[in-house]
Amino acid sequence: xxxEKIRGHQTDQLFKAxxxxxxLEECYExxxxxxxxSEIQSLAQRFEVAHLLRLKKTYETIKKExxxxxxxxxxxxxxxxxxxxxYDKMLGRLYxxxxxxxxx
Numbered sequence: 117x118x119x120e121k122i123r124g125h126q127t128d129q130l131f132k133a134x135x136x137x138x139x140l141e142e143c144y145e146x147x148x149x150x151x152x153x154s155e156i157q158s159l160a161q162r163f164e165v166a167h168l169l170r171l172k173k174t175y176e177t178i179k180k181e182x183x184x185x186x187x188x189x190x191x192x193x194x195x196x197x198x199x200x201x202x203y204d205k206m207l208g209r210l211y212x213x214x215x216x217x218x219x220x
Contacts, residue, residue: 166203
């Protein structure tokens with residue numbers, strides 16, 4: 117697992133702060149202070165790529181809809197195949213009526 121590569125005091129502090137956010141507005145404010153617009157957009161794009169992969173969209177469709185490169189799409193796909201299953205877990209919480217991702 118790659119989790120151990122990022123684990124540490126600073127990361128714990130950051131993640132604990134995220135868990136303390138009370139609502140969407142507070143989340144926007146926190147991330148606006150913490151990240152550049154580009155960083156936030158990049159994270160949001162990856163999450164949307166994950167959602168579209170979960171919906172079985174093609175790379176070409178995902179590229180058109182999100183503007184993500186094929187390298188980004190491939191990276192997110194690898195997370196589905198070899199990661200911690202958290203994209204699928206979080207998308208399942210946001211969209212409980214959708215089917216979970218299943219690798220081919």
